[in-house]
Amino acid sequence: MSxxxxxxxDVLVIGGGxxxxxxxxxxxxxGAEVLVVEAAPKFYRGGNTRHTRNLRCAHDQGNEILTGPYPEDEFHDDLxxxxxxxxxxxxxxxxxxxxKELWDxxxxxxxxxxxxxxxxxxxxxxxxxxxxxxxAMLNALYDTAENLGVQIRYDSAATELDIEDGAFRSALIDTPEGPLRVHSRAVVAAxxxxxxxxxxxxxxxGDRAENFLIRGTPYNRGSLLRQLLDAGMQPVGDPTQCHAVAIDARAPQFDGGIVTRLDCIIFGIVLNxxxxxxxxxxxDFWPKRYAIWGRLVADQPDQIAYIVFDDKAIGRFMPSVFPAIEAPTLRELAEKLELDPAKFEATVQGFNAAVVDGTFNTDELDDCRTEGLEPPKSHWARRIDTPPYYAYPVRPGITFxxxxxxxxxxARILTNDGRPSANIYAAGEIMAGNVLGKGYLAGIGMTIGAVFGRVAGEGAARHVRN
Known part of the structure; x- marks a missing residue:
């Protein structure tokens, strides 16, 4: 034993995103002395932040980037x-x-x-x-933290928390140099x-999990969450709920990132x-629905599905890092996907027959729809009839x-008896279930992390001063 x-x-921050x-x-x-311990090596630092693109923020007026106001009430309605x-x-x-304060x-x-x-x-x-x-966003935050004097240790996982009557005392950290006991007056779980x-x-x-792909880091294994729950901290959230999108089935099991996500579902149909x-x-609009598709695919046989579209959709969405599977006919496309050609053609032809023509417009809930079809396609329905034909195989991509x-x-964690912990704070995905009971709104994960990260840091520093 080393x-x-x-x-x-003063303040120990566990996490690096x-x-x-x-x-x-x-x-x-x-004014607090701060140590950040990140379980990942420096190259993989930052958890899922590495793969994000944006954050959602309420604002009263547009600026050089944001094209118009987004009032708090509208944000709330969307949530x-x-x-x-x-x-x-x-x-x-x-x-x-x-x-509203996050932009500045x-x-x-x-x-x-x-x-x-x-x-x-x-x-x-x-x-x-x-x-x-x-x-790039993450690098900017690290530069700012280091310039302020925040100490950062990589390859350093918290393996044991010393918590007594709802108060944090210390954490045992597994580091490349050996075990390290960190005593601090406050801790932020992130x-x-x-x-x-x-x-x-x-x-x-159950066994469905074997077919899940993890969009982000392989280091988010929930060790800290498990330790907190075992220490009497109150849980929140449904363990089966998650941010899960449809990603390219050819992606690696871990860390495929944003480039494997597929945004073309509204341009075609999805078959199991x-x-x-x-x-x-x-x-509905894609940013309000894209995060339901991972769960939908998870409920299909073998946890796989296929997005099918035609040449009219090409160039209208950000493609996967892997090329779409292409064929000159629907039958040949089905054969490439190893699906039953007769069933495949019948489903596409049945969809085409149900399409009601309208004015196609992805900027609004348009009038292109199906009639007499179950399930319907409520908007952006166009016949899949222009070769060549394309498909992407997709699996559930779990983000968090x-x-x-x-x-x-x-941002103080509550104990099982409902008391706020004395000096234990949480921010980010480890507490996002307070706001996200289910579903997802594009960019809100970063919003929750930034809002409660700021609150937790300020609260921890205030606790230290007092």
């Missing part, structure tokens, strides 16, 4: 729609109100924004896109969910491996899980 080294600091860095910067600006009301109403309102805060922290992407995203008014993507822990996912999903459609591909720790407005 000898355990010991150090002391958006929420963790926002907490570290905020605590340091309030209620995607969650079906499954959210803590107080924390939802709090998150949205605090999001991020800019002051060195983050730069760019004009929004087009296509199916429709986010130019509601979301701020990071110039250079999530990794180490993400358990989406990379297939065994844990299997507890809720029995050549049956199973959901309305044109139900919603089971987490319950918090209050101060």
């Amino acid at each position: 000898e355990i080294s010991e150090i002391r600091t 958006n929420a963790a860095l926002c907490a570290a910067i905020s605590a340091r600006r309030k 209620m729609r995607v969650t079906g009301g499954q959210t803590d109403p107080d924390l939802a309102r709090f998150t949205i109100a605090q999001s 805060w991020m800019t002051e922290a060195g983050v730069r924004f760019q004009k929004p992407l087009g296509g199916t995203l429709n986010l130019g008014r509601t979301n701020a896109f990071f110039l250079g993507g999530g990794r 180490a993400g969910g358990f989406e990379a822990n297939i065994d844990w996912l299997r507890e809720y999903w 491996n029995d050549c049956k459609r199973f959901y309305d591909e044109g139900e 899980t919603y089971l987490g720790t319950r918090v209050n407005r101060e």
Whole structure:
């Protein structure tokens, strides 16, 4: 057994992504000595932040990037729609109100924004896109934190928490130099969910979990979350709920990132491996529906489906890093997908026959729909009749899980008896289930992380001063 080294600091931040860095910067600006421990090596630092593109923020007027106002009430309506009301109403309102400060805060922290992407995203008014993507945004936050004097250790996983009567005392950290005991007067838990822990996912999903692909880091295994729950912290969220999108089935099991996500569903139809459609591909705007498709595919046989479209859709969406499967006829496309050609053709022809012509427009809920078809396609329905024909095979791509720790407005974790912990704070995916009971709204994961990261960091520093 290696000898355990010991150090002391004011605030220990466990995690290395958006929420963790926002907490570290905020605590340091309030005068606290801060140590960040990140389980991943430096190259893979940042968890799922590495793969993000934007954050959603309420604002009263547009600017050089955001194309118009996005009032708090509209943001709230959007959140209620995607969650079906499954959210803590107080924390939802709090998150949205605090999001109005994120543009200025991020800019002051060195983050730069760019004009929004087009296509199916429709986010130019509601979301701020990071110039250079999530990794550039993350690099800016790390630079700011280090320039402020925040200490950062990589390859350093928290393996044991010393918590007594709801108060944090210390953490045992596994580092390349050996075990390290960190004593601190406050701790911020910001180490993400358990989406990379297939065994844990299997507890809720059964054997289906074996066919899940993990869009982000393989380091988000939920170790910190498990330790907090075992120590008497109150859980929140349905363990079967998660941010799950349809991603290219040819993606690697871990860390495929944003380039494997497919945004072309509204341009075609989606079939399972029995050549049956199973959901309305044109139900609503893509940013409000893209995160339901992973769960939908998870419920299909063998957890696989196929997005089918024709030449009219090419160039209208951001493609996968893998090329679409192409064929001159529907029958040949089915054969390439190893699907029953007769069933495949019958489903596409049945869809084509049900299409009601209208004015196709992805910027609005248009009048291109189907009639007499179950499930319907409510908008953006066009016949798949222009060769060549294309398809993408897709599997559930899990971004992050919603089971987490319950918090209050101060980002303090609540214990099982409902008391706020003395000095234990949480931010990011590890507490996102407070706001996201189910469903997802594009960019809100970054919003939750940044809002509660700032609150947690400031609260931890305030606790240290007092």
